[in-house]
Amino acid sequence: MNTSHLAGPVLIIGTGLLGTSVGLGLRAKGVNVYLDDISPTALGVAQDIGAGSALDEHTPIAPELVVIGAPPDVTANLVAQALLSYPNAVVVDIASVKGSILQALAADARLDASALARYVGTHPMAGREKSGPAAARGALFTSMPWVICAHSESSARAVKTAEALAIDLGAVMHRMGVTEHDEAVALISHFPQAASSMIASRLLSADAHQLGLAGNGLRDTTRIAASDEKLWIQIFSHNSKALIPILTGMKEDLDRLIATLENPAEPGALLDLSQLMTEGNAGQARIPGKHGAPPQAFAQITVVVDDKPGQIAGLLADIGEAGINLEDLRMEHSAGHQVGLVDVSVVPGRREELIDVLTHKGWKVVQ
Incomplete structure (x- = not known):
């Protein structure tokens, strides 16, 4: 039909x-x-x-x-x-x-x-x-x-x-409007792609043993660096007018950070570093949350799972059976061990309940 x-x-x-x-x-x-x-x-x-x-x-x-x-x-x-x-x-x-x-x-x-x-x-x-x-x-x-x-x-x-x-x-x-759109995507799409690609390019000269220590932080920030380079060359060139002011602002922040790190013992240096991190925290908190709703701080627990078939499915089934809505899920493998670390996010009011449920069902919960 x-x-x-x-x-x-x-x-x-x-x-x-x-x-x-x-x-x-x-x-x-x-x-x-x-x-x-x-x-x-x-x-x-x-x-x-x-x-x-x-x-x-x-x-x-x-x-x-x-x-x-x-x-x-x-x-x-x-x-x-x-x-x-x-x-x-x-x-x-x-x-x-x-x-x-x-x-x-x-x-x-x-x-x-x-x-x-x-x-x-x-x-x-x-x-x-x-x-x-x-x-x-x-x-x-x-x-x-x-x-x-x-x-x-x-x-x-x-x-x-x-x-x-x-x-x-x-x-x-x-x-x-057309201009409003191009300015918006320059900030929330084209700029992250440029930053991710530049970060990933720094890995070309890294030793294999250094990359062996990589965790989800590096994977998250470089995920979109794997995008189609031919397409992005065109996107950058077609929206350069909107992208340049954003990149210029980032360059100013980098110059500020480098100057501070060159003299970390100078009065005010640590305060400047703290301010830079605080600005990042505040900016990240403005990103809309689930379903485009206002940002919400979810409670998180980490569950250790064995690296074998059916483990994630079993964990999700137990969470669902408890009637607790899963807000987000991320997984990281533990270096050198045959286990995975699953970060589970729920609304804060259900965190302790979820810990009790999973512990009772035999899952190892890291608090």
Whole structure:
């Protein structure tokens, strides 16, 4: 049964991680999806996993919506081509930068006002470290932010269609102007990627025995450094105007830290270090908590589990049986031992109860 807000068909141009995930999500809603990609391999994989049917040039279609899922450097041209090729279709892109794309479209002599009225820039704030259609998931966008960046000439129909796409994929809609969006993602997405990549680059000269001591702190801060470097080169260059002030601010903080550490015995040095750490604590505390709610400090306990099949499943089952909601879970392996350390977060009022339940069931709880 079709429960979609979109009537279809939908044409997806670009069958990478995001484009293929859009196809899988819409197909699950019963929407008729066609796929197109310059890479026959990527197109074939996306079709094989059920994201849609490959576009047949001998079978003309009249799509309700065209989704451009391409890298930023070719997005504007593909949007323009889609607007010209499908004169009745709404066209959206899902690139992570919006200003440079809209600027290029506005300067394209092939596009008149009526064509531009059918375009809406969007940005699903979802992804994985893995890329390509094989990494796609139909539920990738579920409960994730999806930004709608309608420009001043976007028609009401185009905006409604773009919003219907986000709704069908289970995303949480946000409406922003193009400049506001680019400044926001520079801070909360592009800057962390740059910082993570720079931290990870310092590991290239590290000795193996040093890396053998690594824990979750290093893994957490370098996780996104494994992202697709080709894509990020384009993102950085397309959003450089918004990213440079943030990086400049970080450089000033680094200069301040280095100057302090060069003379740690100087009066006020320890106070300055404390202030820097306190500012970091305060900034981290501003990140929204679960489901986008205000930040909340959860209580945490650590459970020691054996490194063998079924242990995590058993732990989660015991927590669920006790009727205690798990707010977060992280696992770290103990160096040199065949055990794992599972950090379990719950609301503070249930912490002692959870300790009693797990201890009674034979789990080793580290308080």
